Amino acid sequence: MELKTALSQKIAQAAEMDAAQAEQLLETPPDPKMGDAAFACFSLAKVLRKSPVMIAQELAEKIEKPEFVSRTEALGGYVNFFYDREFYAREMMRELQAAGDAWGRADIGAGKTVVIDYSSVNIAKPFHIGHLSSTAIGSALYKINKYLGYNVVGVNHLGDWGTQFGKLIAAYKMWGNDEEIARDSVSALLKLYVRFHEEAEKDESLNDIGRAWFKKIEEGDEEALRIFEWFKKLTLKEAKRVYTLLDVQFDSFAGESFYNDKIPAVLDELRAKNLLEKSEGAYVVHLEEEGLPPALILKSDGTTLYATRDLAAAEYRKKTYDFYKNLYVVAYQQSLHFKQIFAVLKKMGHEWAAGCEHVAFGMVSLDDGVMSTRKGKIVLLEDVLTKSVEKTRAIIEEKSPGLEDKDNVASDIGIGAVIFSTLSQSRIKDITFSFDRVLNFDGETGPYVQYTHTRCASVVRKHEKNDAGMDMSALLNDEAFAVLKMLNAFPNMLLMASEKNEPFYVTRYLIDLAQAFNKYYYEYRIIDEDVQKTNARAALACAVKNTLKRGLALLGIKAPEKM
């Protein structure tokens, strides 16, 4: 329900100004006691050469009230509008009930494709909490954009290319043990990789052997490829286990190696457009005009780099998916890299480069410093999830021993808590990981939102269906009205989350909605003898339940009926 547009037209009439301009000056007062909408008169003061206080008083009288406004009031330099709560409740409930569990769904994305590159696991590296941000943010954006009608393509841009894999195969050939690898999978591979680096410090010739194996991969050597594909399969198998737990999907696993045969075409294009220049033995694209350091495209030895591959990937994605937006959910360490890539694409004359965006996020570190895979200083994501589920399980045993399906509920809540905590601040901020913080279920957390959902679910279950109709007078109090206004904000909030690529808007919203509902729930009994009032209150609880469930689902979090 969008009332501000209608209201701003009336204001524009009275103040003899542009409706769009009036809408810009229309805001929400800091305290609901002041009203539901407020028009700021300060900027008019200059034009009219009158004090804002006087303008506000005059306008308050002059403005023709739309049917949904019950009264206006001039306060300081503001004209405050109070909505007719009965009208508001009736219209909101009508909209909410018509939408059912699809509240907030939109079609603004119809016919447009959004490509999202996220998670992007590295072959032979364990899935640790450092990978959670990209995975959770990307997955949430995937679901949010889909809900808004976009066609979404989730890409897991596998880190499956580079000299490191030659080294890994070399290590495997020297010390590998098939049984151990079959049993320990990625951690066995990591062990081999770490051992290689240790031994290479003593014996430099090992690096040559590693390089030789990488060359074999590049040349398509059968044995090298077979081993590498095996390692890839093991890594993906582990990653997919985590993806299932987190409810994360991908449409493509085209990684770095996938673009190998597409690089020559990019190089040809760069040459044809006279962008490639020799510098210190290597080939670069100069970006002085853009205020950026040159982008290195080819090494002195003629081999390609990360940037080259990313250019090929961007062109491939445009050609294959004809994206409207092309998002890279990658840590902020790479922001210069992406600026350069986008600048080169623009220089190549690709206007679609404007649709490419780096969705940067902060880094995750530990109390005692940065994580290091090679040193084994990491926290595995699966360990975090397991601990969280175990803790939840213990709480359930204590608080609700009679609950059915304890295992699934424990898993929904435990895993949900981890995702929620990852998405509960703006993505650019750094995070110091601590078990205490992630495993804290008090306050603004996933379990709090899930708990509120089960409260609503319980009411909905208990409420007996009937045809008596709703008495909206039950929803006119401050608390219920605040809940209705929160519900009204949901669709717009989703649009903002998509526009800004900030899943955290959803997290924040869910907390606010849950708080508003709990306040209401505490003050008023929902089910009582008055059937019509009960119907109205239960319908509100049902709308809150649907919205909480939907919001959680968009973050990849389940909403159990009972807990």
Added chain:
RNA sequence: GUACCCGUAGUUCAGCUGGAUAGAAUUCACGACUCCGACUCGUGCGGUCGCGCGUUCGAAUCGCGCCGGGUACACCA
């Protein structure tokens, strides 16, 4: 050295396309509810919004300069 990002209650964070007394959560201290399903609700304590100057009727929010922290800057990805 250069560029980008961050700096708001003890702590973790909102608010930053300028607007009314700067908000939560958490901790601590009280209190309510003990119910429609527990982790619920309320009150209190707690802030030179890093510092300074400027723009503006009005700045946590915009600009400039500092300070502190982080990240990145050519042959890794």
